[in-house]
Amino acid sequence: MPGYLKLQLLAILRNKRYLIVTVALPLLLYIAITLSIHGSDSHKYAVAYLSSMSVFGMMGCVLLTTGPAIANERKTGWLRQLRLMPLSDRAVFGGKIAAAMAMALPALIAVALAARFVKGVHLGTGHWIELVLAVWLGAIPFAAIGVFIGYLLDGESARMASALLHSALAFLGGLYFPVTSGGMHTVMEVTPSYRVYQLGSNVLHHQSLSLAAIGILAAYAVAFSGLATMRIRRAGGLST
Amino acid sequence: MTQTPAIAIAGLVTRYGDVTAVDHVDLTIHRGQTVALLGPNGAGKSTTVKNLLGVLRPDDGEVRVFGQPPRAAIRAGHIAAMQQDGGLMEGVTVRELLEFARGLYRRPMAPDEVVDTAGLASFLDRRADGLSGGQVQRVHFALALAGNPDILVLDEPTAAMDVESRRAFWATMRGFASAGRTILFATHYLEEADAVADRVIVMARGKVVSDGSVTALKAGVGVRLVRFTIGGEPTAGLAELPGVQSIERHGDSIALRTTDAEATVRALFATRTHVPDLEVSGASLEEAFIALTA
Numbered sequence: 137m138p139g140y141l142k143l144q145l146l147a148i149l150r151n152k153r154y155l156i157v158t159v160a161l162p163l164l165l166y167i168a169i170t171l172s173i174h175g176s177d178s179h180k181y182a183v184a185y186l187s188s189m190s191v192f193g194m195m196g197c198v199l200l201t202t203g204p205a206i207a208n209e210r211k212t213g214w215l216r217q218l219r220l221m222p223l224s225d226r227a228v229f230g231g232k233i234a235a236a237m238a239m240a241l242p243a244l245i246a247v248a249l250a251a252r253f254v255k256g257v258h259l260g261t262g263h264w265i266e267l268v269l270a271v272w273l274g275a276i277p278f279a280a281i282g283v284f285i286g287y288l289l290d291g292e293s294a295r296m297a298s299a300l301l302h303s304a305l306a307f308l309g310g311l312y313f314p315v316t317s318g319g320m321h322t323v324m325e326v327t328p329s330y331r332v333y334q335l336g337s338n339v340l341h342h343q344s345l346s347l348a349a350i351g352i353l354a355a356y357a358v359a360f361s362g363l364a365t366m367r368i369r370r371a372g373g374l375s376t
Numbered sequence: 377m378t379q380t381p382a383i384a385i386a387g388l389v390t391r392y393g394d395v396t397a398v399d400h401v402d403l404t405i406h407r408g409q410t411v412a413l414l415g416p417n418g419a420g421k422s423t424t425v426k427n428l429l430g431v432l433r434p435d436d437g438e439v440r441v442f443g444q445p446p447r448a449a450i451r452a453g454h455i456a457a458m459q460q461d462g463g464l465m466e467g468v469t470v471r472e473l474l475e476f477a478r479g480l481y482r483r484p485m486a487p488d489e490v491v492d493t494a495g496l497a498s499f500l501d502r503r504a505d506g507l508s509g510g511q512v513q514r515v516h517f518a519l520a521l522a523g524n525p526d527i528l529v530l531d532e533p534t535a536a537m538d539v540e541s542r543r544a545f546w547a548t549m550r551g552f553a554s555a556g557r558t559i560l561f562a563t564h565y566l567e568e569a570d571a572v573a574d575r576v577i578v579m580a581r582g583k584v585v586s587d588g589s590v591t592a593l594k595a596g597v598g599v600r601l602v603r604f605t606i607g608g609e610p611t612a613g614l615a616e617l618p619g620v621q622s623i624e625r626h627g628d629s630i631a632l633r634t635t636d637a638e639a640t641v642r643a644l645f646a647t648r649t650h651v652p653d654l655e656v657s658g659a660s661l662e663e664a665f666i667a668l669t670a
Contacts, residue, residue: 139479147467213462217519219431220459222451222480 140227144235154201155242162193163246170255182255186247187336188311190271191329193243198278199285199302202236206286207294210371225368229283229361236279237272244268259340267339274332277356281328284360287367305329328356380443382407382527382558383428387437390423397423399582400437405560405575407526410553412573413562416669420582421562425531428560429457441527453481453523458530459516464504470515471500477522485524493552494518510541517548528552530561534568546572566665580669594664600637601663602644605653606630617643629653633663 148154166189173181209215218228248268251257259267281301285294306312308320309329315321324330331349338345383405390398398420405411413421426432427439430446441449449455464473474496478484491497494517499507504515520528528549534542549572553559563569569576570590578586578593586593599621605628615623619636634640637656644651 139476143465143468143472143476146472147465150467209465212464212466213459214465216462217459217464217516220429220450220457221477221519222447222453222523 140223140231141234144231145238148235148238154239158193158197158200158239159243159246161196162189162243163250165189165192166247166250167254179255179257182251182257183340186251186257187267187271187340188333190244190247190267190336191274191309191333192306192311193247194240194271194275194332195278195302195305195329197239197243198236198275199282199298199305201239202232202279202282203285203289203294203298204291206232206283207289207291210287211291215371225365229365229368232283232286233276233279233361236282237275240272240275240279241268244271263339267336270335270339270345271332274328274335274353277328277353277360280357280360280364284364284367287364287371309333326352328353379407381405381440382409382442383560384440384443385424385428385437386439388424388427388434388439389436390420390427390432391435396582398427401579401582401584403577403584403587405558407558408553408556410549410559410572410574411561412569412576413560413579414564414566414569414576414665415562415579416564418581419579419669421564421579422531423582424579425457425529425560425562428529429455450523453483453525455527455529456520456523456525458520458528458533460513460531460533461536464507464512464515466503466505468504469501470496470504470507470518473504473515474500474518474522477519481523483524485521490518490521493521493548495548509536510544513541513545521552525557527558527560530559532563533561534563534565542568578665578668585668586664594658598635599658599663599667600634601655601657602632602634602637602640603629603653603655603657604644604651613647617647 166185169189170178170182170185206215215228245268248264252259252264282298285297285301288294289297305327306329308315308323309327309331310324311329311333315324331346331352334346334349335353337343338349381404383403385401385403388398388401388403389396401420401424403424413424415421423432427434428441428446430439430450439446441455444452444454446455468476474487474490478487478490485493491500494514496514496518499511502511504512507515530549533549534545537545546568549559561572573590575588576586576590576593577584606625607628611623611625611630614620614630614632617632617634618639619634620632620640621635622633624631624633632640641654641656644654
């Protein structure tokens with residue numbers, strides 16, 4: 137598995153298009169949104185959007201790349217080649233999750249750096265690390281969802297579904313603007329995007345982490361890991 | 377010999393719903409043989425291969441590779457399959473792919489040996505997603521070699537190749553086999569089985585219908601061809617001669633397919649004064665194959 141992970145990391149680091157789109161987008165969005173707000177509220181929003189844009193960027197990095205990349209590897213036959221090698225289904229799943237997690241990290245760090253050096257948000261070093269770590273660990277359920285999509289849908293469908301899901305989760309999770317109305321609020325509370333945002337906010341405001349958030353995120357992670365592993369097993373038996 | 381067979385398949389059964397794709401197949405293959413698994417589409421070749429690689433689990437029977445279950449044998453590097461089509465991972469070099477593949481085994485083949493055997497030297501540092509079809513195939517071969525396998529399994533290896541690449545491919549395979557290793561390949565190309573294999577196992581409708589050397593296979597069918605020049609004469613009565621199964625006319629020449637060449641020729645001379653350009657030959661592999669699988 138370490139070998140497979142290393143191989144995936146090499147490929148990710150060489151993918152310049154990935155770096156540009158998934159890192160630059162949340163970064164520019166964060167800077168644009170917070171620069172457009174002036175006056176006494178400016179600093180408050182710089183902090184508020186730090187958490188939401190971190191989650192937005194993390195989701196994009198994970199969802200927009202994981203599913204489509206796996207669908208592509210199924211199409212080219214590379215995953216069939218892996219089936220012929222002594223690599224278990226679990227190792228393939230683990231490698232894909234780890235790669236998705238690696239994808240998430242650069243955007244998180246980029247947004248944090250922008251908040252610190254462009255917007256002058258001051259947190260202690262340990263506090264910054266806690267924030268990045270909380271949102272990064274919150275990426276696990278999204279990684280599992282991405283792997284599931286990659287094994288469920290082919291090429292263009294996987295791309296479309298990932299993009300739709302990314303936008304929908306950003307919107308429903310209240311990452312673009314706060315959701316206050318009743319019905320929407322109920323929906324928001326079950327989205328994994330809101331729950332990661334909540335963990336980020338907890339860290340930012342020195343609160344203890346919401347157990348409900350951790351529980352819901354864990355439930356998503358377990359459910360989609362199960363579904364993804366089932367698909368991986370099926371794909372192996374049918375296509376090799 | 378009492379050594380553990382390279383491949384031992386006993387009573388193998390695979391069903392897809394109501395269809396029995398492999399129907400009680402028994403096979404023993406010893407080290408160092410190059411074996412062709414020959415048969416028309418749907419004969420059960422690929423299904424047998426999938427069982428051998430542990431991709432499918434038998435509905436009944438047992439598959440052992442050097443005495444081990446298939447997946448364990450793959451992990452131990454005893455057996456490897458070469459993928460025939462499809463691409464490679466994107467964004468990494470051939471060298472990195474090779475390093476990854478070798479890292480999966482406890483006793484991998486030395487890097488230089490893989491590179492030499494598969495002929496990778498000229499594009500080792502190229503990106504795996506920018507290679508030509510022939511180069512991709514060499515990388516597939518290299519990935520199969522990584523664990524230093526004793527048995528190499530190929531499913532329809534040359535289906536998508538032109539004549540030239542087919543020749544080059546088998547030249548490489550002969551190099552691999554000459555080191556005392558075993559090759560099992562499924563094919564529906566008769567000439568290929570004839571040219572490459574020491575042993576041809578013919579499958580039809582999920583069963584093994586013939587197993588032996590190519591010569592034995594041709595002889596075992598017992599079909600001979602009796603040819604002569606008939607010119608414009610009528611062919612009436614020829615099909616009724618002793619032993620004759622069928623007749624085929626190609627212009628001036630006629631071929632009688634017979635199970636008793638001697639009786640057929642005797643009867644020919646009894647009924648005709650001239651039998652110009654008479655020739656008796658063994659059936660081609662193709663004819664043997666048709667007789668077996670029809």
